[in-house]
Amino acid sequence: MDGPVAILVVNGGKDPEAGSWLEICLSSVRRHTPAGAARVYAWNNNLSDPRVRPLLASFPGAVLVEADPAETLSHPHAVPLQRLYERARADGAAVIVTLDSDSFPVRDGWLEDLLRPLGPRVPLSGVWRDELAPDVLPYVHPCGLAVTVRFVEEAGLRFDGFRSPRRAICDTLAAFTDAVEDRGLEAARLLRSNRNSFHRLMGAVYGGAIYHHGAGSRTNMAFWDEVKESPERRRLMEEDSRLLRDESASLLFRFRDRFAGWLEGRGPGTEGVGRPDFLLVLGMHRSGTSCLTGCLERCGVFLGEVSRANPHNLRGNHEAGDLVALQEGMLRRAGGSWRSPPPPFPPAPEEVASLRAIVERLAARGRAGVKDPRTLLLAEAWEAAAGSCARIGTFRHPSAVARSLERRDGMGTEEALALWNAYNGALLRLHRERPFPLLAFDLSDPAAYVRAVCAAAVRLGLDLDRPAPEVEAHGAGAAGLVEPAARLGVYEFDEFVLTFERSDGGIYGAEGLLKNYESSVALSMLAALKDPGRQALVDRVQKYLTTLQWDEGEDISVDNAWYGGAGYGRGERPDLSNTQMMLEALRDSGLPKDDPAYRKALVFIQRCQMLGETNDQAFARGSSQGGFIYSPAGGGESKAGEIEVGGRRELRCYGSMTYAGFKSLLYAGLSQDDARVRAALDWIRGHWSLEYNPNMPEKQSSEGLYYYYHVFSRALDAWGEPVIVETSGRPRVWRHELLARLEKAQRPDGSWVNEADRWMEGWPQLTTAYALLAIQAAYPQP
Numbered sequence: 001m002d003g004p005v006a007i008l009v010v011n012g013g014k015d016p017e018a019g020s021w022l023e024i025c026l027s028s029v030r031r032h033t034p035a036g037a038a039r040v041y042a043w044n045n046n047l048s049d050p051r052v053r054p055l056l057a058s059f060p061g062a063v064l065v066e067a068d069p070a071e072t073l074s075h076p077h078a079v080p081l082q083r084l085y086e087r088a089r090a091d092g093a094a095v096i097v098t099l100d101s102d103s104f105p106v107r108d109g110w111l112e113d114l115l116r117p118l119g120p121r122v123p124l125s126g127v128w129r130d131e132l133a134p135d136v137l138p139y140v141h142p143c144g145l146a147v148t149v150r151f152v153e154e155a156g157l158r159f160d161g162f163r164s165p166r167r168a169i170c171d172t173l174a175a176f177t178d179a180v181e182d183r184g185l186e187a188a189r190l191l192r193s194n195r196n197s198f199h200r201l202m203g204a205v206y207g208g209a210i211y212h213h214g215a216g217s218r219t220n221m222a223f224w225d226e227v228k229e230s231p232e233r234r235r236l237m238e239e240d241s242r243l244l245r246d247e248s249a250s251l252l253f254r255f256r257d258r259f260a261g262w263l264e265g266r267g268p269g270t271e272g273v274g275r276p277d278f279l280l281v282l283g284m285h286r287s288g289t290s291c292l293t294g295c296l297e298r299c300g301v302f303l304g305e306v307s308r309a310n311p312h313n314l315r316g317n318h319e320a321g322d323l324v325a326l327q328e329g330m331l332r333r334a335g336g337s338w339r340s341p342p343p344p345f346p347p348a349p350e351e352v353a354s355l356r357a358i359v360e361r362l363a364a365r366g367r368a369g370v371k372d373p374r375t376l377l378l379a380e381a382w383e384a385a386a387g388s389c390a391r392i393g394t395f396r397h398p399s400a401v402a403r404s405l406e407r408r409d410g411m412g413t414e415e416a417l418a419l420w421n422a423y424n425g426a427l428l429r430l431h432r433e434r435p436f437p438l439l440a441f442d443l444s445d446p447a448a449y450v451r452a453v454c455a456a457a458v459r460l461g462l463d464l465d466r467p468a469p470e471v472e473a474h475g476a477g478a479a480g481l482v483e484p485a486a487r488l489g490v491y492e493f494d495e496f497v498l499t500f501e502r503s504d505g506g507i508y509g510a511e512g513l514l515k516n517y518e519s520s521v522a523l524s525m526l527a528a529l530k531d532p533g534r535q536a537l538v539d540r541v542q543k544y545l546t547t548l549q550w551d552e553g554e555d556i557s558v559d560n561a562w563y564g565g566a567g568y569g570r571g572e573r574p575d576l577s578n579t580q581m582m583l584e585a586l587r588d589s590g591l592p593k594d595d596p597a598y599r600k601a602l603v604f605i606q607r608c609q610m611l612g613e614t615n616d617q618a619f620a621r622g623s624s625q626g627g628f629i630y631s632p633a634g635g636g637e638s639k640a641g642e643i644e645v646g647g648r649r650e651l652r653c654y655g656s657m658t659y660a661g662f663k664s665l666l667y668a669g670l671s672q673d674d675a676r677v678r679a680a681l682d683w684i685r686g687h688w689s690l691e692y693n694p695n696m697p698e699k700q701s702s703e704g705l706y707y708y709y710h711v712f713s714r715a716l717d718a719w720g721e722p723v724i725v726e727t728s729g730r731p732r733v734w735r736h737e738l739l740a741r742l743e744k745a746q747r748p749d750g751s752w753v754n755e756a757d758r759w760m761e762g763w764p765q766l767t768t769a770y771a772l773l774a775i776q777a778a779y780p781q782p
Contacts, residue, residue, distance in 0.1 A: 003094025005038040005115065008084040010077050011101050012046040020253055021101040021213075026055055028104035028256075033111050035060075038097065041088050043067065043080035063087060074160075078172045081142070081159035089149055096147050098159075098173070102213040103127075103143035106260045110209040114146045117188035123151035124180045127206040128189035139177035140187050144210035147176060155179045194263035199244050205263050213249065236731045240723055243733045247740075261455065278359055278386055279369030279460065282376050282430065283394035284423035285338070286404035288441025292394045293318040293371040295453045299462040302368040304361070319372050326354055327374040330381065338374050339409075341422045347381035355385035367462070376426045390460055391436040393427050497522055501537070505544030508569075515569035516548050516578045520585035527589040538589050545582050546597045550574055550604075561617060561632040564604035575631040576608045580660040584714065587667045602668040607632040608661055610653050611679050619651055626679030627653025627687070627695070628661030639704075640696050655694035656708040658683055663715035672719070681719075686727040690741040702756035706770035713738055713777035735778045742771050 007029065011022040022042070029040065040062040044052045047066060056064040065084065073079045077100075085096055095115060105111070117125045126145035130138035151157075161175055180187045190207030197203065202214035252259045279301055283289040297303055297318065306318045328338060330351050336342030347355075362368035369390075375382060382389070402416035411419075431438060437456035439449075500507050500518070507522035508515045523541045526534050547553065548569065550562040557563065565574025566582045583601050591597065607617050610625035619636035629638040629651045640654040662680040670677050687694040692701035693708045716724065716734050724732045746752055747764075752771040754761035761767050 004092050005095045005097060005111070006084075006088035006091070006093035007038045007040050007097045007099060008042075008081055008088065009040065009099050009101055010043045010045065010080045010084070011049070011052060012044075012076075020249075023051060023055060024253060024256065025099055025101050025104040026059065028106070029099070030059065032105040032108050037111055039063070039088070039091070039093070041065070041084045043084055045076055045080070063091075075162075075172075077142075078160040078162070081172070085152070085159050094149055096145075096149060096152070098142040098145045099210075100143040100212065104211055105209060106205060106211050107209060113207060113209050114144065114190070118146060118148055122186045122188050123148045124176055124185075125188035126190060127210055127212060128187075128191055131192070131201050131204075136171070137174075139171070139174040140189070141171075141212070142173045143212040143214075144190060144206060145173060145176070151180075152176075155183070196263050198248050199241065202241070202245060203248055203263065205260060208264065211260055211263070213245070213252070236723055236725065239731045240733055243736050247736055261458070278363055278389040279367070280375055280382060280386075280389055280391045281369060281371035281394075282391055282427055283373060283441075284376070284396070284401060284420055284427070285373045286401045286408065287373075287396040287423075288394040288439070289371050289373055290317040290319075291441065291449075292392065292439060292453065293369075295450070296369065296392070296457065296462065299453075299457045300367055301462065302362060302365040303370070304365075304368070306371075317371075320358075320370065323358055323370055324372050324374070326351070326358075327372055327378055330378060331374060336377075338377075339411075339415075339419065341377050341419075341426075344380065347378070347384060352381055352384045355381055359386045359389075373423065376423050376430070379426070379430055391430065391434070392456055392460060393431065393436060393438045394441050395424055395427065395438065396441040497525065498537075505540040505547075507541060512569060516545065516566050516572075517568065517581055519545055520581040523585040524588040527585075542586060542589055542591055545586060546595075548582065549597060549600055551600050558603060561607060561634075562604075564600035564602065565631070565633075566601075573631070573633045574604060575633070575637075576605065576628060576657050576660055576664070577630065579604055580664045580711070583664050583667050593669055598668045601664065602670070604632070605661055605664045605668060606676055608657070609676060609680065610651060611676060614676050622648070623650050624679075625650065625653045625683060627658040627683035628680070629653060630657055640700070643695075652695060652697075653683060654696045655687065655689070656704050656711055658687075658694075659708065659711040659715040663711060663718050666715075666718045682727075685724060688724070688726050688732055690737055700756075700758075702754065703758040704761065705754050705756065706752060706761055706767045706774075707759065709738065709742065709774040710770040710777075713774035717777040738774060738778050742775060746771075 009022065009025060026040065026042070040056070040059045042052075042056055042062065042064050044064060044066045046052065047069060053064065056062045063084075065080070065087065067073070067080070081098060088096060095118065097111070097114060114125055124140055124145070124147050126140040127143050128138060129141040129143075157176055157179055159173065162172070163175065165178075177187055190209060192204045192206055193208045194203075194205040199214070203211075204214065205211050248259075279296070281289055281293045281296065283292070293301075293303065303318055304320055306320050330347065331337050331342060333348070334342040334345040358370065359368075362370070398417055398420040401420050402411075402413050405411040405416045405419070406413070427438075430436075437459055439452050439456060441449075497507065500509060500522070502508065506515055506519040508518035519541055523538065523545065526538050526541065545566070548566045550556045550560070550565055550567075562574050564579075565576075566578045567574045568578060572578075579601055583598070586595075586597060606614050607620075608628045608631065609615055610620050610623040610627055610629060612621050612623045615623070615632075617632050617636060619632070623645070625645065629636060629640075631637045636651050638651040638654065639657075640652040642649045643652040644650075658680060662677070662684065665674070665677050665680065666672075672678075690709075690712075693704050696703060712734075722733060722735065724734055726732060742752070751764040751768045753764040753767050761770075
């Protein structure tokens with residue numbers, strides 16, 4: 001569409017903080033719009049915001065119109081849009097583009113995509129909001145709308161008009177869509193394109209071009225289709241939406257590119273990296289090159305015939321034998337080897353020809369690449385053979401590389417560190433010459449590695465949903481990335497843990513003091529790996545854990561308070577903490593729901609609940625607390641002591657054990673309507689806190705806090721509801737509150753520690769593990 005283009009933006013409605021939205025909107029326009037392609041017209045409702053004038057002054061030719069404080073506008077958005085339109089029309093604009101202050105472009109070419117469809121048959125283009133249908137009919141939304149001035153004038157439309165015979169509810173500019181359809185014309189649509197979402201109506205990317213937060217400066221957080229809800233339900237929805245809006249906005253302002261990339265299921269910006277025809281994977285030996293290459297293969301990179309298994313890589317090193325032999329031969333011709341890198345040397349013509357033949361053979365199948373750490377030492381040869389092919393690199397901590405080379409090759413530490421310097425020096429030189437994605441392989445979280453690989457793959461122009469043919473049967477696309485990352489990224493840790501496998505089927509330290517805890521943690525880890533080759537081991541550990549359960553095998557009958565529980569090891573008195581760990585591991589590892597272990601555990605668990613209706617132990621008689629204690633053994637034990645209830649002394653329930661018990665009731669198969677489950681939930685609703693371990697005596701209130709966060713998160717994730725309503729009626733969006741609390745408590749080095757050092761929580765390794773497990777459960781799984 002030819003003619004001058006005007007971009008109209010209104011700053012803020014009633015929210016005095018909306019200046020942040022204008023800043024992110026206009027900075028994104030400047031970043032992704034060619035100079036001179038459009039003129040910006042902005043209306044400022046927030047006269048006290050000092051950021052607005054300098055921001056507009058940075059746009060050549062921008063027009064700023066400020067509201068008259070003495071004037072009351074009938075609508076703080078629509079009326080300013082009409083006045084900006086009149087100004088732009090008078091200045092000769094042929095096309096009007098509107099952006100909400102909480103919308104902004106996310107990539108280059110957004111304006112071209114918006115304007116390209118415009119013509120006589122298509123006078124309107126933009127973001128297509130259909131999420132509220134059928135309550136609100138779909139329409140092109142002003143958060144990203146383009147319309148010709150000619151059509152606006154011919155149709156008699158106004159930007160402050162809210163009337164349309166088609167609509168019971170007519171939002172700003174919705175009448176434009178109706179006017180187009182009434183005339184038998186068409187509106188070009190940018191459809192919601194994000195793969196990830198945090199809300200059904202907020203935080204969307206449309207057409208891969210424009211982001212709209214959807215409620216950036218709103219004070220009323222009820223959406224139109226929610227008017228049918230009951231007042232209480234609507235209030236809860238409003239509170240939940242408000243929290244989501246504010247938390248996501250905070251992330252957006254701090255991490256704009258990463259946030260938008262997550263929404264689209266991709267990584268940070270793709271600037272500066274072209275779509276590769278051929279890819280070199282670069283990195284030192286034992287630095288994650290195999291893992292990275294396996295991941296890239298699942299994004300469509302063709303590798304040809306490569307190693308799929310060897311003793312030092314669970315899924316092979318993804319190297320082609322002919323390439324390895326060729327490159328090692330080149331290094332030896334120069335007087336070196338992979339283990340003794342020679343100085344840079346010019347390649348022989350026949351060597352260049354051999355490399356070029358490999359490239360051409362692989363590239364004939366489409367996007368292709370190779371991996372061999374020796375490639376780092378032969379950059380000149382590859383430049384001659386393949387030109388400026390795409391690159392991606394990986395690095396790893398030198399001590400980790402040295403340990404791995406010692407295991408694989410018997411290499412001494414000094415030699416390994418010198419080799420690390422040589423290879424990574426070459427990697428840095430190549431990166432300085434022409435930057436390319438670099439990934440760290442020092443990982444403890446495979447999911448984080450997957451996200452990093454996805455981001456790098458997108459930068460390289462790879463398709464996360466298009467696997468190479470060789471891997472289609474093994475878990476393709478972005479979802480399949482988890483497999484090589486998990487297998488290879490935790491390979492050494494997996495092997496380390498298994499050095500503690502015992503002949504009785506357990507996995508625990510030589511001291512044998514925490515057999516149940518350690519075996520349970522190991523079993524949950526094995527379950528997370530999902531390796532069919534470990535299934536026999538999983539079965540053995542499951543069987544071992546069930547032998548730690550007190551039952552008929554120890555001549556314990558069902559009327560014994562110990563029945564169904566587990567302790568620290570065989571022969572140790574049972575408690576709820578050990579029992580919930582065992583039950584979690586059995587559930588994580590797929591023990592069938594009808595296994596007797598669950599039924600037996602339920603007997604013990606309900607005896608830990610202070611609920612006289614279902615607990616047959618004398619200490620619980622008449623109690624209606626509903627929470628849980630540590631153990632029913634020996635007449636009952638609570639780490640929180642006793643409490644007076646109705647003039648009588650009772651064992652005191654407390655947070656960590658109550659969430660452990662609540663979770664265990666659900667794991668044992670009870671329904672949400674079961675009286676025991678409801679009683680535990682009522683206790684939780686009446687004792688909400690993330691500042692301390694609820695209902696512990698004041699001096700002990702911080703003891704076991706991170707264990708509490710762990711069971712809190714796993715329990716509420718098992719419960720399945722995003723909001724817990726306190727007894728007072730206050731809604732609690734537990735995931736957001738927990739994550740905020742842990743973020744606040746995290747130390748500068750990334751760890752967590754509990755100053756109330758009881759139950760080993762002064763040891764940051766354990767406390768950090770609790771925190772990470774809590775965070776993991778707080779993120780909804782796809």
